[in-house]
Amino acid sequence: DGGITQSPKYLFRKEGQNVTLSCEQNLNHDAMYWYRQDPGQGLRLIYYSQIVNDFQKGDIAEGYSVSREKKESFPLTVTSAQKNPTAFYLCASSSAGNSYEQYFGPGTRLTVT
Amino acid sequence: QKEVEQNSGPLSVPEGAIASLNCTYSDRGSQSFFWYRQYSGKSPELIMFIYSNGDKEDGRFTAQLNKASQYVSLLIRDSQPSDSATYLCAVNDSGGYNKLIFGAGTRLAVHP
Numbered sequence: 001d002g003g004i005t006q007s008p009k010y011l012f013r014k015e016g017q018n019v020t021l022s023c024e025q026n027l028n029h030d031a032m033y034w035y036r037q038d039p040g041q042g043l044r045l046i047y048y049s050q051i052v053n054d055f056q057k058g059d060i061a062e063g064y065s066v067s068r069e070k071k072e073s074f075p076l077t078v079t080s081a082q083k084n085p086t087a088f089y090l091c092a093s094s095s096a097g098n099s100y101e102q103y104f105g106p107g108t109r110l111t112v113t
Numbered sequence: 114q115k116e117v118e119q120n121s122g123p124l125s126v127p128e129g130a131i132a133s134l135n136c137t138y139s140d141r142g143s144q145s146f147f148w149y150r151q152y153s154g155k156s157p158e159l160i161m162f163i164y165s166n167g168d169k170e171d172g173r174f175t176a177q178l179n180k181a182s183q184y185v186s187l188l189i190r191d192s193q194p195s196d197s198a199t200y201l202c203a204v205n206d207s208g209g210y211n212k213l214i215f216g217a218g219t220r221l222a223v224h225p
Contacts, residue, residue, distance in 0.1 A: 031211055042117070042201065042215040043157070056210060090156055100145040100205045102213060104156040 003027065004105035006091050011110045013085075021076045021108045023091030032074035033092040033102060036060065043090065049074055078110065085112045115140040117216035119202055125222045132189040134200050134219050139183070142207025143214075146178055148187045149201040151218065157201055161187060192223045 004025040013019045023032065031050050035043040045058030049068040063082025068074050074093075078085045088109050092102040116139045126132045134148075145164055149157035163169045163176040163185070175188040185204070189196055199218040206212040 035215075040121070040217065042217040045212060048210070048212065050211065058212075094211060100211060100213060101147070101159060101162060102203075103159060104149075107156045 004091060004093055004103060006089075006105040006108050008108060009106065011108055013110070013112050015112055016080045017112075018077055018079050019085075019110065019112075021078065021089055021091075021110070023074045023076065023105060024072055025074075025091075025093045025105075026072060027093055027095070027103070028071075029093035029103075030071070030096045031094045032068070033094075034058075034064070034066065034074070034076045035090045035092065037088040037090060037107075046076065046089075078112075085110060115206060115208075115214050117202055117204055117214050119200075119216035119219045121217060122220040123222045124219055125224060126192050128192060128194060128223055128225050130192050130223075132192045132196065132221055132223070134187040134189075134202075134221065136185045136187075136202030136216055137183055138185070138202075138204045138214070140204060140207050140214065141183065143204040144207070145205040146176070146185045147203040147213065148174075148176060148185075149203060149215075151199045151201055153198075189221075192221075194223050194225055197221055197223050 007022045033048040034046040047066040049055035065077045091105040094102045148161040151157040161176045173190045177186045201218045202216040203213040
């Protein structure tokens with residue numbers, strides 16, 4: 001089955017620890033995105049990547065880092081510098097042809113205490 | 114700051130009625146418009162997209178676009194309790210790089 005997978009579904013960490021969220025897609029999509037969703041708010045773009053080995057900061061990149069070494073994978077690291085990391089993190093992808101149609105993975109709910 | 118605005122709701126409609134969800138956007142250059150459905154605790158699912166002024170129908174869903182008024186709407190006919198969810202409106206950022214700008218969503222509640 002084609003799709004986007006994110007793991008884990010739930011993640012708990014102590015303050016001060018870095019944590020990496022996984023995102024993998026087998027849709028052969030070129031572009032991948034990371035969003036953050038907080039209760040009552042829309043999706044906010046953290047980072048995005050149009051091609052392998054290239055990525056751009058979104059609207060709220062501070063405290064986050066990404067890599068894009070493979071077309072299928074776009075992991076997100078939430079660093080200890082992120083002031084309010086507890087949130088629902090969503091990964092999405094889109095093809096070059098229909099680049100605005102983004103499809104989402106199931107999400108990772110991160111809780112930092 | 115480019116924005117997409119939606120009434121947060123909840124919009125409550127009886128089963129079988131038409132639910133009307135609205136969205137306005139500030140980026141005059143936007144050309145692509147999307148509606149996502151998000152069930153509680155789940156990720157958004159793309160249900161409709163529209164690129165041209167006018168109406169686009171897909172089953173019980175109709176998307177309507179008026180670029181001059183910078184207004185997009187989603188009509189759900191014969192609403193079912195399973196349609197109860199938050200509906201997110203998204204538009205492309207005309208500044209490029211294949212970015213979407215999302216609204217905060219409208220919560221729809223369909224009661225039997």
